[in-house]
Amino acid sequence: MSTMDASLHLLDRQVIDVDGRLVGKVDDLELTEEDGALVVTGLLLGLGALLPRFGRRLGPWLNSRYAQISVSHAARRVPAVIDLDVVDRVESGVHLRVAREGLLRPRVQGIGGPVRHRLGALLDLPVRAASGQIEPGRRPRVLDVRLDHRPGESERCEVAALLVGAGRPGALLGYDRGRVGAPAPVAGLVAWLHRHSRLVDWGPGVEVDWERGEVTVTAAAETRPLRPTS
């Protein structure tokens, strides 16, 4: 089993096809609800995925202006999706096992299909926590999403925990993983700013209200500090 942080290791990475040619950036991730779990099922590419991530007010505004440029396109806001099955490996870029020609197309979603979300809609959501779970008064938000990847029978890559803390997604700059500790002044500053940030395990006690845009963490949820050692 391996873990990775969705925002740190996948979002905004370069997508590269089997011949080494560039396809685009991972503008967002597609999350699908499967019996209680939130599973990563695809990479989303295109301005329709990128623009909404510009912030909770600016993002939708930009996206609607973008759609307005050509109102005759019905699917203008719908980003293209690359299924996770065609991802070969994730290094500093995301390498695919297919060629890029004709690769990008939007997901065709039938009625009654699975419920899908975007990672971008989960990041930056305000978190309401039961007392004692997360330092109150610091306007905690979802900073990143830790993913579990189980090779083998199910091959699923699913949400395992939420990183909750003050600031914005990306504010940790990668210093939360415990492997990066230099340069000392920068690492120290980030660690101090995030001394109250917590990992909240996905499962009972964690509710995401996608409509209202809010995460609730009850007393039943498991929380722990970012770095296992400290």
Place this chain on the structure above:
Amino acid sequence: MKRYLAVFLGILTAIGGFVDIGDLVTNAQVGARFGMSLAWVAPVGVLGICVFAEMAGRVAAVSHRAVFDLVRERLGPRMGFLNLVGSLAVTFLTFVAEIGGVALALQLVTSVHHLAWVPCVALLVWFVLWRAKFSAMEDVLGLLGLALIGFAVALWQLGPDWGDLAQQALTVDKPGPESWTTYAYFAVALFGAAMTPYEVFFFSSGGVEERWTAKDIGVMRVNVFLGFPLGGLLSLAIAGCAAVVFLPLGVSVETLGQVGLPVGLALGKIGLAVVVLGFVAATFGAACETGLSVGYSIAQYFGFQWGKYVRTREATAFHAVLVVAALLAAGVLMTSVDPVLVTEFSVVFSAIALPLTYFPILVVANDPDYLGEHVNGRVANVLGVVYLVLVVVVSVAAIPLMVLTRMGTA
């Protein structure tokens, strides 16, 4: 043997490619007004660009990610976009200045007004970016840029009082009538001229273009730590020539013709011709580099195919950006704005924009996910943090100094 030749060629092109219109104009201006009293800025700036370029080059070699890939990966789409806009504006301004510089240099040869040259130069730059092989472009222009060594020869021929020059440099002996704010403003401008952000965008993207791997880190370091400082010496020679010829007469340098004048006086027509060839090569090379950097930055932010390592039709959007950039730059120059003025702005704004890209590179250079065993060592990090503080201070101070000194005219 072949390998040593390649390393040697790399150093030579790094020297020739170091100087651009910003270095030419700023160093001559400062030499004419302040003598060698600001000479200390050149080594500070050169070491800074070495530290920055070495980190970016190492990341490019090991992870194949160039500067704006990293900016977006670390800062996210929103901060990354602001960063892109800021850096792009400065790079484009520099692109305009370089094309204007080529046109001014051609005017010196032909006495045809530079505005007549601008469309031809823009077209030629675009053609080179479209057709020429990456390594050929870099090598030919870098080697021709070495003609600027004429400045060092000229300084020696002018026979200055070396002791006096050294004393000006070592005692920070500012000429009496100049104020300390003006002095500080020109220090910022010189720092910006030496540490132009596009050099690093180009350097790291070039590493990806030339398919560097971890094995190339050694050669890359030699190029950076020998080529850039020797290029910095050329900057000092330009300042020195201006200090010797212009400072006693009270001449202020406002044109490219004045920059080359001391060389003519010292070495005659042949020397002048060599140096003017150097002007054309250095500014044309830098125009290609900044033009490509505009395309690299946008493509790396949005993720579409870039680079000259693929066929043109595999990177259509990238080449479209280059066409638009060349057209826009020519358009800006055709408003008859003075290219030297554009240069003065571009070096100061370079200093302002520097932290935007410097900080993310410093962070990534410490991340083993990207670099494995090649993460920053202790020396790189100590220097990295010292320069982080320095570039932030310079960036914050630049605009107030610009206003206070009315761009150095007060």
Place this chain on the structure above:
Amino acid sequence: MGSRSSDRRPLLGSLLLVLALVVGCAVSEPEPADWSESSARALESAASAVATARLALSGEKDGDLWRSYAVVLLADAEEAAGSAADQVAVVQTPRGREKRAEQVRDLLGRAEDAVRAARQELVAGKPITAERLARLERLRQRLLREAGR
């Protein structure tokens, strides 16, 4: 409270606009000290232009520059001398400095004329005399002296 303060906003905005227009359009008479400073600066740049012209001519005379290079240098110097003259001409002279202003304008005009004459002679292919070089040098020194530098 909120509605009242938002009512005031347009009023405040128009007041600021009027203020800006009044300040921006008023004919400003510079302080005598500022005027001296800016005329000194104009004299300095004229001296710089004259010095450049002299270097260009002497370089051409000694065969150190080719013709087109010297012509471009002189044309640029002429432009610089012209803009130095404009710099003083467009500023209102403070009271009590009229005589001095006259003197400065006259000097700047002479600088511009001298550089132009040099350019014309060079373009016409007339030989460059030592006398002309010496005159330019004297003019440069005079300009710097008047600038108080």
